[in-house]
Amino acid sequence: xxxxxxxxxxxxxxxxxxxxxxxxxxxxxxxxxxxxxxxxxxxxxxxxxxxxxxxxxxxxxxxxxxxxxxxxxxxxxxxxxxxxxxxxxxxxxxxxxxxxxxxxxxxxxxxxx
Numbered sequence: 001x002x003x004x005x006x007x008x009x010x011x012x013x014x015x016x017x018x019x020x021x022x023x024x025x026x027x028x029x030x031x032x033x034x035x036x037x038x039x040x041x042x043x044x045x046x047x048x049x050x051x052x053x054x055x056x057x058x059x060x061x062x063x064x065x066x067x068x069x070x071x072x073x074x075x076x077x078x079x080x081x082x083x084x085x086x087x088x089x090x091x092x093x094x095x096x097x098x099x100x101x102x103x104x105x106x107x108x109x110x111x112x113x
Contacts, residue, residue, distance in 0.1 A: 005077060005085055005095075012078040013099045015092070019069040033069045034062050075099070 017028045023036030032039050042059035050056060053064070062068050075092040077085045077099075087095055 005079075007077070007095070007099055007102055010077040010079055010099070013075060013096070015073070015075045015096045017071040018074050018088075019071050021069070023069075025071070028071050028073075032059050032062065033071075034067045036069065 017025045019033070019036060021035055025036075029038060032042055039058055039062065043057050046056050046058050046061040050061075053061070056064070059068075072088050073092045073096070074086060074088050075096045076087075077095075079085070
């Protein structure tokens with residue numbers, strides 16, 4: 001179901017990134033993560049070494065085992081009487097950029113006058 005919203009009627013909007021485990025980050029992590037934790041040294045060799053993959057790094061091992069997190073953008077709009085609408089994925093990015101454009105461009109236009 002697709003909900004059509006009017007950004008002009010939103011009181012507040014918040015944006016964050018969320019992984020499949022429910023961990024939230026304000027900014028998308030620049031390095032790979034496992035269960036929300038940053039891999040401290042992704043290019044070091046993994047320990048204990050695996051005989052099938054002897055020169056495997058920590059990041060390669062996490063990818064092989066399917067443990068690397070995928071971070072999804074989330075935006076949440078709050079309307080009157082605490083109605084909250086949440087969007088995820090590409091739609092969230094589009095709406096967040098539209099919200100920023102509406103909020104910050106309108107304030108800049110008022111300052112110039």
